[in-house]
Amino acid sequence: MNQPCNSMEPRVMDDDMLKLAVGDQGPQEEAGQLAKQEGILFKDVLSLQLDFRNILRIDNLWQFENLRKLQLDNNIIEKIEGLENLAHLVWLDLSFNNIETIEGLDTLVNLEDLSLFNNRISKIDSLDALVKLQVLSLGNNRIDNMMNIIYLRRFKCLRTLSLSRNPISEAEDYKMFICAYLPDLMYLDYRRIDDHTASVSLSVSQPCETDSSSPQKKLAEAKHQYSIDELKHQENLMQAQLEDEQAQREELEKHKTAFVEHLNGSFLFDSMYAEDSEGNNLSYLPGVGELLETYKDKFVIICVNIFEYGLKQQEKRKTELDTFSECVREAIQENQEQGKRKIAKFEEKHLSSLSAIREELELPNIEKMILECSADISELFDALMTLEMQLVEQLEETINMFERNIVDMVGLFIENVQSLMAQCRDLENHHHEKLLEISISTLEKIVEGDLDEDLPNDLRALFVDKDTIVNAVGASHDIHLLKIDNREDELVTRINSWCTRLIDRIHKDEIMRNRKRVKEINQYIDHMQSELDNLECGDILD
């Protein structure tokens, strides 16, 4: 079926071509006959070979969901594409094509062996998703920058690399460089690292001590010690930074689940003043600074209170939920055990009665026994369903209890948080009054003209008349109250929605479980019944 190679007419990867290939490469002999009889679904194919077919464009492969090995070598492919659906791919061969850039491999997370030999690639790139990569063949390409090697450091499983016949392989210390930067590599250009670097060493530099198992690795390391150290240091720094960020994110996530994020400090207080220009201006009034200071301290203390209370409550809710899930799990387990026992008992009896039926010769007797059998089956059905219904009732009761408790808990939490928030508001009111007092007295002073301090211009602009200053102070107050209210509202809505979601999920899970179990029971019973019926038919036929 192979087209002659020299016909340079590009071919399209169409259904026919794929079917033909699948059929040819599928099972042979008896199994092949069966396969032909039934047809093979593309998604059942595990390995596909499409070489020497003058394929220009990868296409129509989306059905091969379970493909493990794909060979597309010796074609005229110019672009890696159409492989997105092949997530289970382990081995991909794209050698001897006309590919210029590495791309389109981002979904192939299971890939272990990738061959891009003899292409036109000039940069190693876009391989980040291939975390399991072990073998990479990039020989006979156009890679010309040593820095491409450093990119390969991220593949922890990479053991075999082929880069021969690239511009960089011409470099004098090509092998040394690779050995130094990829210390876990075992094979380079089809050779074990120890051996070939040993031979290189003779030509490269003075013979060094040969006591350790891989002296040349050492040599390579020594040669690039400085740059590698720097690289390592940078990598470590990056790693540490990443870890730090991760830890911070986790911490925040934890606070978020407790619904009290950013309450363990002055964040809320700061946000109150962030958009409040009047408030900021007013803080320059004499005496307001100290006032603000004490106000902030008190405010932060309450915030921290809320925060700690929130964490504690979260812990409580978590233990509550854990106990609940554990109890439910235990109950289900116990119930399953009972069911299994019942089924085992039934099967024992059923098997013996089936064989008895097979051996029985008298037709009336057979009918009687079959009747008995089906009675047994329906009895089992009843028993299993009773068990299930019982469990449903029990779980319902438990779930309701849990629901009540968790709702109570949430209610209590909200109540307490609200009372703490009210304290915040009181503080704000208090501060507002004080501020107003100071402002008015300042205004009086300004009016009387015996104000000593120098006030910023923005602030001085406010002291035009009483209304303006009162309005300004009032506006600042309103903004603060709004911020507090918003935070409170956010907390309340979020916890409420969490609560509803949780309850919904529990109910839904339970319903799903019940459905599944009922389906399972029915399926089993149906199977048993049909088996019995088949026996009946067979007997009558006999």
Next chain:
Amino acid sequence: MEVLREKVEEEEEAEREEAAEWAEWARMEKMMRPVEVRKEEITLKQETLRDLEKKLSEIQITVSAELPAFTKDTIDISKLPISYKTNTPKEEHLLQVADNFSRQYSHLCPDRVPLFLHPLNECEVPKFVSTTLRPTLMPYPELYNWDSCAQFVSDFLTMVPLPDPLKPPSHLYSSTTVLKYQKGNCFDFSTLLCSMLIGSGYDAYCVNGYGSLDLCHMDLTREVCPLTVKPKETIKKEEKVLPKKYTIKPPRDLCSRFEQEQEVKKQQEIRAQEKKRLREEEERLMEAEKAKPDALHGLRVHSWVLVLSGKREVPENFFIDPFTGHSYSTQDEHFLGIESLWNHKNYWINMQDCWNCCKDLIFDLGDPVRWEYMLLGTDKSQLSLTEEDDSGINDEDDVENLGKEDEDKSFDMPHSWVEQIEISPEGTNILEIKEWYQNREDMLELKHINKTTDLKTDYFKPGHPQALRVHSYKSMQPEMDRVIEFYETARVDGLMKREETPRTMTEYYQGRPDFLSYRHASFGPRVKKLTLSSAESNPRPIVKITERFFRNPAKPAEEDVAERVFLVAEERIQLRYHCREDHITASKREFLRRTEVDSKGNKIIMTPDMCISFEVEPMEHTKKLLYQYEAMMHLKREEKLSRHQVWESELEVLEILKLREEEEAAHTLTISIYDTKRNEKSKEYREAMERMMHEEHLRQVETQLDYLAPFLAQLPPGEKLTCWQAVRLKDECLSDFKQRLINKANLIQARFEKETQELQKKQQWYQENQVTLTPEDEDLYLSYCSQAMFRIRILEQRLNRHKELAPLKYLALEEKLYKDPRLGELQKIFA
């Protein structure tokens, strides 16, 4: 027996009721309080009762037709030793003392019954009771404690009632006779038991006293059946976890409360009736039992054993009834009074009132007011020293000094006339034999042979070449009942245990990469081959192979086979898969391999009815014939493999049996590498080392020879040599050495010449007599010649060597002498 049975039945009924009641109560309790700390069940369970019944039915009681008469006629006295038939003078004396004592006693206490002092023995000879006791320590560790002794006596002897229940017997036989005939009255019982107890170190006494009717007749009907008394079970501390908050409630009980109540009422009524009936019954029984209050209460003579506290860590005094072997407190109301008591050293009369049975008695035998002793000088004869001093004052008290005035104060009890008591373990069956081994090369540790079942079990230590752990078998023939356990970690295939019966073989595995845990093969009868080619093995046909697997966590449950059954004969393969965690049913698949031909004559490869499957979660790809075909082919291959495995296992058993037989025949022992005597290799090495050491030592001794010693000895010791002396010493030493060398050379020279002369002589002699010589003489001559030549040559070599070495040796000595620190003066001269 009959009575006992009745009793048990009654109890059984009562228990059953009680159990029912308890269950009822428990249910009600449970309804009200879902979780309740479970009470320890004290009542007997049904199964215990069944056990009990079984145990009781096993007891066989052979009631001899004749009454257990134990009279003098039945005893053969002809073979008894002389001490049984006569009294020694000392014994005569003792009897006189006893008579005297008895007379005084009857004089002083005329209202008390005569003492039981010296009944006749089996030879009609009066013997004092204390001498009838023969303290003996039995050689059996089982008979070291009082309870086992008492149990033995009560089990071993048959009880014979006293001829006159109101009087002590006229005869008291020796314990040897009693043991021989295995029967006796209470005095015989207690004498034997007391002898054994004293022998094992107890402070035990025979008691002559009065017992209740039950005690005297060994009537245990009023006792609790010992089999119903359960041994105290170790109370299991059930760590009852606190019920969690959301533990589900038990299913609602849908039974009608009213009906239950009615039922309970009915039950109660029935129970009440039953109880009433029982009570009536019991009362009737009690009536029957107690109908006759014993007319002779308090007059029935009995003998038992008293054990006093102190010795063998006995915390308090107690009685042992020798008939039953039970122990009683001294307060027990079965014991109605004590007349006298004795051990092998002395005899005491009870002077305390027994109106309140034995409850008020104080067993302080050293108190002469309460206990009148017969012989003075035994350890308990006096309460304390002060009282002894006061004895003069107490002289007025007649009772106190009764019979003692004219006694030799130091008189002590003569030795027992009874022969050594021996209990021979005759008639015992060997039930099992255990043999322990050590240092065996086949690692055999213990061999256990059960004689009743004929089952032999060998236990091995780790290290057997076949990794055997336990091998139990009845015969060494293959294909018989046998269980072999292995050290599975030492085996590549992880086999733990292989059980065989004539038709099956079961293997248990652990820790295999293919998760196989169990393989069971059943065989059919061996097909007789027409051509019985002896060399070829004829394996039995395999009918069925069952294999079970552990869960393989790497596979999803519905693809992980839990059990597969190859029905080889039916060409059927059954698979059962593991159950998924949240499921209660498991997938199943059954393959039927029938190579059939369809109507057109084509071979049918696969049809849907060749694979019947039940899938918990039906999947698309498994419905495909191709999939099923491949699965079936795979299973076919597996079946072949499994059959091969079974066959190999059979071979291995044969091999093991062969090996075991060889090992049993060879009995090789392992020798520790530290065992330098037996370990050949190390012995050789050690000897070589010793030899080397020895040679080394000799060499050292030689080098340390002091050439100056004989010359230094001539000079006064401890003084530093002067220069002149040193020079002289050196010269002397050297000239001496020179002389020595010359002597040696002369000696060799002389020998050499002598040999040469002798040879020449012989040659001359040969030349002269050559003609007349017999061939033997000639041979003799020739061999002499060659030997002489050899000797001459050697001597010559030695001489030459000596000549060569002598100057060197001389120089060496000179050199050495120069360097000798003792001749330091020399160096000064030459320096």
